[in-house]
Amino acid sequence: MSNLSPFLQPTSVTHPDALAILHLKRDLLTPTVLRTHDDEQLGYAEGKVTTTRYGNYPHTTLIGQPWGSQIKASLVDTGTRGRAGLYAANGKKRKRHDSPRSRQEASPPAQDIETIAHHSTSPDVPHAKPAVPAPTGFCHILPPTPETWTASLPHRTQVVYTPDYSYILQRLRVAPGTRLVEAGAGSGSFTHAAARAVFNGESHDSTTISPDTSSHEFPTASTKAGKVWSFEFHEQRARKLDAEIQEHGLQGIVTVTHRDVYEDGFTLDNPSSANPCINASAVFLDLPAPWMALPHLTRRPSSPLNPSVSVHLCTFSPCIEQVQRTVSALRSLGWLEIEMVELSAHRIEVRRDRVGLQEEGLPGVNASPANVEEAIGRLREVEGRDRSYHHGKTSQPPVEDPADEAAGKYVSKQQRLQNIREAQTDRKLYKEGRLTHRSESELKTHTSYLVFAILPRAWTDEDERQANARVSAGPLNAVNSRDNPTSKRQMKRDAKEQAGGNKDVEMKTARQLNDT
Numbered sequence: 001m002s003n004l005s006p007f008l009q010p011t012s013v014t015h016p017d018a019l020a021i022l023h024l025k026r027d028l029l030t031p032t033v034l035r036t037h038d039d040e041q042l043g044y045a046e047g048k049v050t051t052t053r054y055g056n057y058p059h060t061t062l063i064g065q066p067w068g069s070q071i072k073a074s075l076v077d078t079g080t081r082g083r084a085g086l087y088a089a090n091g092k093k094r095k096r097h098d099s100p101r102s103r104q105e106a107s108p109p110a111q112d113i114e115t116i117a118h119h120s121t122s123p124d125v126p127h128a129k130p131a132v133p134a135p136t137g138f139c140h141i142l143p144p145t146p147e148t149w150t151a152s153l154p155h156r157t158q159v160v161y162t163p164d165y166s167y168i169l170q171r172l173r174v175a176p177g178t179r180l181v182e183a184g185a186g187s188g189s190f191t192h193a194a195a196r197a198v199f200n201g202e203s204h205d206s207t208t209i210s211p212d213t214s215s216h217e218f219p220t221a222s223t224k225a226g227k228v229w230s231f232e233f234h235e236q237r238a239r240k241l242d243a244e245i246q247e248h249g250l251q252g253i254v255t256v257t258h259r260d261v262y263e264d265g266f267t268l269d270n271p272s273s274a275n276p277c278i279n280a281s282a283v284f285l286d287l288p289a290p291w292m293a294l295p296h297l298t299r300r301p302s303s304p305l306n307p308s309v310s311v312h313l314c315t316f317s318p319c320i321e322q323v324q325r326t327v328s329a330l331r332s333l334g335w336l337e338i339e340m341v342e343l344s345a346h347r348i349e350v351r352r353d354r355v356g357l358q359e360e361g362l363p364g365v366n367a368s369p370a371n372v373e374e375a376i377g378r379l380r381e382v383e384g385r386d387r388s389y390h391h392g393k394t395s396q397p398p399v400e401d402p403a404d405e406a407a408g409k410y411v412s413k414q415q416r417l418q419n420i421r422e423a424q425t426d427r428k429l430y431k432e433g434r435l436t437h438r439s440e441s442e443l444k445t446h447t448s449y450l451v452f453a454i455l456p457r458a459w460t461d462e463d464e465r466q467a468n469a470r471v472s473a474g475p476l477n478a479v480n481s482r483d484n485p486t487s488k489r490q491m492k493r494d495a496k497e498q499a500g501g502n503k504d505v506e507m508k509t510a511r512q513l514n515d516t
Contacts, residue, residue, distance in 0.1 A: 005249030007192060008199050010143035014065050019248065021148040022071075023140040024054045029152035031144070034059050045129035049076050055137025060130075062141055073137030144248070146193040156237050157186035160286065160316065163345045164447060165193045171341075171452050172282040172312045176200030177226045179279055181304060183261045183293060184286035184316075185232040188241045194284070195253045198226025228254045229278055229304075231261050262289070265296035266304040278304035283313045290315040290322070290451075291329035298333060299458045307458040315451040323449045335453035342449055347440050352433035360420055488513055 006019060014020055014034055022030040035048045036059070042049070046058035055073025062071060142148055147162050160168070168190075174180060174197045185191050232238035238258035245254045266278065283305075285293060297305060297313070305311045313335065315326050323340055330338050357374050359365035369375035495509035 005195075006144050007146065007149070007196055007248055007250060010067060012066060014063055014067065014141060016063055019144045020062065021142040021144055021152055022050060022052065022057065023142050023148075024052055027151070029142075029148055031149070031152045032059075034063050036060075036063065044076060046074065046076055046131050047129075049074075051076075052139070054139065055134055057139060058131045065141055067141065067143045069141055071139055071141055073134040073139070074131040075134050076131075146189070146196055149192050150189045153187055153189060155187055156240065158318075159187045159189040160193075161189070161345075161447065162193075163343055164316075164450070165190045167341075167343060168284060168314050168316075168450065169193065169197050171450075172284065172314055174198060174282050177224050178282055179227045179306070180229070180282040180284065181266055181278060181280040182228060182230045182284045182286070183266070185230040185241050185256065186237065186286065188230075188244055190284065190286065191228060191230050191241065191245070191254055191256075192248070192250070194228045195250045198228060199253055200224070200226050226253065227278075229266070229280070230254055230256045231259050231266065232256065233258075233260050261287070261296065262292045265293075265302075267302060279306040280304050281306045281309050281311055283311060284316070285313070286316040288322075289325075290317065291325045294326075294329045294333055297455070299455070305455065310457050311455040313453045313455065316448045317451065318448045320449065323451055326451050330451075330453045335455050338451065338453045340449055340451050343447070348437050349439075350435070350437045352430070353436050354429070354433035358420060358423075360417060 011018075016034055016036045018034050020032055020034055022032060024030065030050065030052055032050045038044060038048045040048065044058070046060060048059045050057045050059070050062075056076040057071060058074050058076065061074060065071065146165075150159060150162055150165075153159065172180070174194065176198060177200045178198045180194050180198060182191060182194060230241070232241065235258050238256055242256040245251055245256060266280075283297060287293060297303065297311075299305065299307060313330075315323075317323050317326060327338055327340070354365045355368060356370035357367065357378060360367040369378060491513055492510060495513070496506055499505040499509065
């Protein structure tokens with residue numbers, strides 16, 4: 001591929017029309033395609049804006065930034081949304097029943113499309129309004145990877161998360177250049193991870209999908225190039241995944257096919273074209289009934305499996321009854337080393353614990369006294385504030401405490417917190433405190449059971465004859481005789497058999513052996 005996918009080789013900085021992941025917090029990531037113009041016609045003066053619960057982010061502040069940069073939220077006038085775009089270009093006013101979704105479902109007339117194109121490209125249209133930083137809110141902009149895409153993709157089905165697919169790919173021995181078959185693509189989480197795992201730098205031609213069917217024209221690529229064949233029964237999900245693969249630049253590695261593998265198997269849809277065979281060495285089945293697809297994964301001539309190597313298989317099943325039926329089918333079809341595994345992810349959080357009254361008001365700290373001196377000082381401050389309060393209600397002069405004079409003037413809580421925040425700017429908080437780690441109190445809930453199996457390579461009669469010929473070859477026996485000489489005890493046994501019960505011959509042979 002001339003232009004590598006950002007999932008395989010990201011650039012150093014963000015650029016227009018690129019997929020980016022906005023990291024808002026540990027378990028909240030938002031994908032977006034960076035645009036220099038408002039392609040959704042939402043009418044923001046700043047251009048295209050991604051709105052989140054942690055602030056608004058105009059794309060003008062996201063483009064041209066190094067990956068991993070922290071981006072501050074901006075102040076965006078969301079009240080102007082809907083009064084620009086299609087209706088502003090025509091001088092019309094948006095009606096109540098006209099929503100952005102209805103505008104997408106009902107295409108505008110041809111003259112309106114021409115007006116929009118002229119409006120967006122005309123030199124008289126002012127540029128996007130400069131973004132004004134907001135006082136709070138920020139995000140980190142990250143390049144797309146299988147891990148970040150899994151955490152942010154639109155869920156169409158249950159997805160295979162990172163702890164599961166990383167272990168699956170390792171057990172399937174997927175490496176650069178591997179040819180893998182996936183059935184039950186779903187949302188495409190495992191598909192993206194497998195595409196990165198099999199990529200080895202070999203060039204691939206683009207695959208195309210015909211407008212009326214979901215059958216692909218497979219490229220003629222090097223046999224060493226990694227490849228992922230993904231089969232999906234649901235037509236709408238298959239087309240959606242194929243569109244995502246095209247957008248992400250993985251069309252040369254991943255081929256998405258709409259097909260019922262229970263009935264039709266895993267063979268190619270277009271056998272008349274000059275397409276290479278699948279010859280897969282790894283199979284992943286994320287199906288409700290994987291035992292129904294196993295009869296198509298045998299050593300018969302039309303099988304998609306590579307006949308010259310052992311094939312590794314994994315099934316992903318949420319119920320133990322599915323596992324039992326799958327294991328029974330694997331045993332009957334000749335699969336070996338069958339094993340079931342269940343993964344339970346346990347997250348460990350590493351952080352620095354900062355304790356002390358100087359941390360009061362700061363997020364993520366323990367604002368309690370760190371020692372006795374701090375505790376006594378805070379008690380004296382509270383007592384002094386109480387004496388000052390009660391002195392205002394009586395005519396008696398307050399009792400002076402030398403400790404209060406040494407502590408200085410009492411300040412309010414608001415002023416104390418303001419002083420702490422101002423002093424925070426000169427501190428290196430990432431170096432302060434004690435480095436600790438905390439694990440989750442409970443394990444994550446059950447996802448699925450993983451069943452692994454191995455199908456040995458095809459062994460024909462010709463392979464058996466060649467193996468026997470190598471074993472019975474003369475040079476091999478000569479080498480064995482030199483490397484493994486016969487012991488004297490074995491030689492005596494052989495001589496006894498040759499004597500045929502003649503004691504004199506046996507005794508003579510035994511003396512000769514003893515002399516040697």
